[in-house]
Amino acid sequence: MTERLKISIENLYNIFSKYQGNPGMTGSSLYESLDEWNKSLFSKPLQYLSSEDLALFAGKVISTWGDTNDFKHFLPRLFELTALFDTPYDVWILYQKLKDANFQRWDIEEQNAVNDVSIAMWDNLLNDNSEKAEWEFSDYFASLAHFYPDFNNLTELWLLNDSFSSIKNLVIYVYEEAYNLFQKHYIRGNMKSTRNIIAFKNWLLSDSVIEKLTNAFYQYESTELAEKISWTIKILENEKYNSV
Numbered sequence: 345m346t347e348r349l350k351i352s353i354e355n356l357y358n359i360f361s362k363y364q365g366n367p368g369m370t371g372s373s374l375y376e377s378l379d380e381w382n383k384s385l386f387s388k389p390l391q392y393l394s395s396e397d398l399a400l401f402a403g404k405v406i407s408t409w410g411d412t413n414d415f416k417h418f419l420p421r422l423f424e425l426t427a428l429f430d431t432p433y434d435v436w437i438l439y440q441k442l443k444d445a446n447f448q449r450w451d452i453e454e455q456n457a458v459n460d461v462s463i464a465m466w467d468n469l470l471n472d473n474s475e476k477a478e479w480e481f482s483d484y485f486a487s488l489a490h491f492y493p494d495f496n497n498l499t500e501l502w503l504l505n506d507s508f509s510s511i512k513n514l515v516i517y518v519y520e521e522a523y524n525l526f527q528k529h530y531i532r533g534n535m536k537s538t539r540n541i542i543a544f545k546n547w548l549l550s551d552s553v554i555e556k557l558t559n560a561f562y563q564y565e566s567t568e569l570a571e572k573i574s575w576t577i578k579i580l581e582n583e584k585y586n587s588v
Contacts, residue, residue, distance in 0.1 A: 345468060346464070346467060346468045346471060348464045348467060348468070349427055349467070351464075352457075352460045352461040352465075353423065353424050353427060353461055353464075355457055355460065355461075356420040356423055356424075356457050356461050357391075357420040359454055359457040360416050360417070360419055360420050360454070360457070363413050363416040363417040365385075365390070365414075365417045365418075366410075366414055367385075368382065369414050370409075370410070371404070371408055371409035371410065372408040372409065375408070375409065378409070381401070384397065385398075385401060385418075390418065390421050391424075394430075395430045395432040396432075397432075398418065398422060398425070398432035398433075399432045399433045401418065401432075402422060402431075402433040402437065402438065402441070403433045403437060405418075405441055406441055406444045406445050412445040412446070415441060416445075422438055423438070423458075423461050426438055426465070427464075427468065429476045429477065429480045434483075434534065435483055436483065436486070436490075436533055436534040437534070438487075439487050440491075443491065459493060462488060463492070463497055463498075463501070466484075466492075466498055466501060467501055467505075469481060469484055470502060470505045470507065470509065470510040470513070471507055472509055473507075477509065477513075478512070478513065481513045481516075482517060482520075482521070482532070483533065485498075485517065485531075489531050489533075489537070489539070489540050490533060490535075490540070495540040495543055495544070499543075502514065503547075503552055503556060506556070508564065508569075511569070512569055514557070514576075515560075515572045515573050515576045516572065518548065518576045519572055519575060519579070522583075525544070525545060525548070526583050529541055529545075531544065548583075549580055549583055549584040549587065553580070554580055554584075557576060557577050557580070560573055561577065
């Protein structure tokens with residue numbers, strides 16, 4: 345985890361510490377085990393809750409269990425686990441819950457704290473060369489591309505990052521998602537999102553990205569990634585030619 349991400353998570357805990365946990369959270373009348381669920385959630389300190397502990401709550405909060413303030417109490421730990429690629433339930437659902445909780449009407453300090461941890465999480469993902477990060481990359485990118493307020497911030501960071509992991513994930517993503525992006529015109533996530541698809545395609549077909557990949561090919565030509573870089577450049581150049 346990058347230092348930037350650690351600091352943003354610490355700030356999240358500080359900003360949201362004013363929301364005290366409510367062991368008597370209300371929920372749907374259909375939930376016969378609600379008291380047990382509440383008791384289980386408050387059986388240990390917030391920072392010791394696991395993704396397994398929080399999974400049920402993460403999927404039901406706002407809609408059928410707990411309110412916005414309850415969500416805000418657990419939010420720092422939900423994001424901390426998500427940053428560790430151990431998100432409770434699903435990363436898309438976490439951001440959907442923000443929307444359900446009218447995130448854009450929250451205090452600006454709270455909005456900034458969440459946005460800061462989101463962009464720090466993206467920066468960390470670009471720099472993480474682990475198999476887990478590679479496995480999770482597509483889902484995390486799709487969620488951020490759909491929900492993060494300034495898509496250009498995501499692509500700017502990606503363009504500036506020339507680490508092996510950043511190049512690898514760009515190449516694999518385009519190689520595997522080219523049909524969805526350029527033929528079906530959506531970014532694949534929990535839903536087929538068309539939000540920011542035009543901006544993303546324009547970015548991918550820009551001279552800057554093709555030049556970035558060309559430089560990467562020569563930098564990593566002795567690795568197994570070189571062949572995929574070459575194929576990705578061809579995909580983008582063909583799409584660019586056909587879009588004229």
